[in-house]
Amino acid sequence: GAVVSQHPSWVICKSGTSVKIECRSLDFQATTMFWYRQFPKQSLMLMATSNEGSKATYEQGVEKDKFLINHASLTLSTLTVTSAHPEDSSFYICSASGWDFHTYEQYFGPGTRLTVT
Amino acid sequence: GIQVEQSPPDLILQEGANSTLRCNFSDSVNNLQWFHQNPWGQLINLFYIPSGTKQNGRLSATTVATERYSLLYISSSQTTDSGVYFCAVTNAGNMLTFGGGTRLMVKP
Numbered sequence: 001g002a003v004v005s006q007h008p009s010w011v012i013c014k015s016g017t018s019v020k021i022e023c024r025s026l027d028f029q030a031t032t033m034f035w036y037r038q039f040p041k042q043s044l045m046l047m048a049t050s051n052e053g054s055k056a057t058y059e060q061g062v063e064k065d066k067f068l069i070n071h072a073s074l075t076l077s078t079l080t081v082t083s084a085h086p087e088d089s090s091f092y093i094c095s096a097s098g099w100d101f102h103t104y105e106q107y108f109g110p111g112t113r114l115t116v117t
Numbered sequence: 118g119i120q121v122e123q124s125p126p127d128l129i130l131q132e133g134a135n136s137t138l139r140c141n142f143s144d145s146v147n148n149l150q151w152f153h154q155n156p157w158g159q160l161i162n163l164f165y166i167p168s169g170t171k172q173n174g175r176l177s178a179t180t181v182a183t184e185r186y187s188l189l190y191i192s193s194s195q196t197t198d199s200g201v202y203f204c205a206v207t208n209a210g211n212m213l214t215f216g217g218g219t220r221l222m223v224k225p
Contacts, residue, residue: 002162032211038158043203043215091158097211101165104148104207108160 003027004096006109013084013116021079021112023094030096033077034106035069038091050077084116119144119208123216130194130223138189138219140204148207149180151189154218155200163189163202194223 003026013019023033032051036044048064050056050071058064066088068080077096081088091113095106120143130136140149151163164171164178166187171178175194180187191198201220205213 034213041220043217044160044205046212046214049212093158093160095160095213102148104211104213105150105162105165106213107162108152111158113158 002101002107004030004094004107004109006094006112008112009110010113011115013114015085015116016083018080018082019084019114021081021092021094021114023077023079023096023109025075025096025098025107028096028098028100029074030077030098031074032097033071034095034097035067035077035079036093036095038093038111040091044093047079081114084114086116089114089116119146119206119214121204121206121214121216123202123204123219125219126217127220128222130221132194132196132223132225134194134223135190135192136194136221138191138202138204138221140187140189140216142185142187142204142206144185144208146182146185146206146208148213149187150205150213151178151187152203152205153198153200154203160203191221194221196223196225199223 007022035047048056048058056069071077093111095108122141152160168182175192177190201218204216
C-alpha cells in the first residue's frame with residue numbers, strides 16, 4: 001500500500017506558459033498533501049501544504065499566485081506553475097499522509113522534472 | 118525552526134562493506150523518517166522511527182530521542198544501495214524538515 005503517483009514524469013514548456021502537475025494517492029485517502037521542490041544535488045524544500053477542500057498553506061518565500069495548488073478530493077492534488085520562467089525549472093515532488101498510517105508519516109510520489117525553455 | 122544535520126555528506130563503499138549514517142536534530146520530534154532517493158528521484162520510505170530501534174533486512178535504524186539523534190545502519194552493502202539517504206523530522210505540526218542527505222556510492 002501507500003502508492004503515490006505523479007503526472008507527468010517530466011515536462012518541457014516555453015517561458016510564459018502554464019504547467020499543471022497532478023499528484024494522486026492510489027490506494028489510500030490522503031488527508032494532507034505536500035508539495036516540495038528539489039534543485040540538483042540539494043535537499044527537498046517544502047513549498048506548501050494542502051488539506052482536502054481547504055486553501056493551501058504556503059511556506060515563506062513561495063509565491064501563491066505563481067504556484068497554484070488545488071486539493072479537490074482525498075486522492076488528488078494539483079500544482080499549477082503559472083507563467084513559467086527558466087528559474088522555475090526544477091524537480092517537483094508531492095507527498096501525502098493519511099489516516100491509514102502513523103501520525104505525520106508521509107509517502108512520496110516519483111517526482112516531476114520541469115524544464116522551462 | 119528545527120535544524121537537521123546529516124553526516125557524512127558523501128560516502129563511498131566497496132560492495133559488502135557496512136556503514137552508519139547519522140542524523141542530528143536540534144529539538145524534540147514527533148516523527149522521524151529515513152528515506153532512500155534512488156537515481157531516478159523516487160523517495161522510498163525506509164523507516165518511520167521517532168524513537169527506538171527497527172530492522173528491515175540489511176537495514177536497521179535507531180533513534181535516541183532524548184539525545185536528538187538517529188542512526189541508519191547498512192550492512193553488506195550492494196550496488197543497488199547507491200543513492201541519497203535523507204533523514205526528515207517533524208516537531209511542530211505535520212511538516213517534514215529534511216536534512217542535507219548522505220550521498221552513498223557502492224562500488225562493485
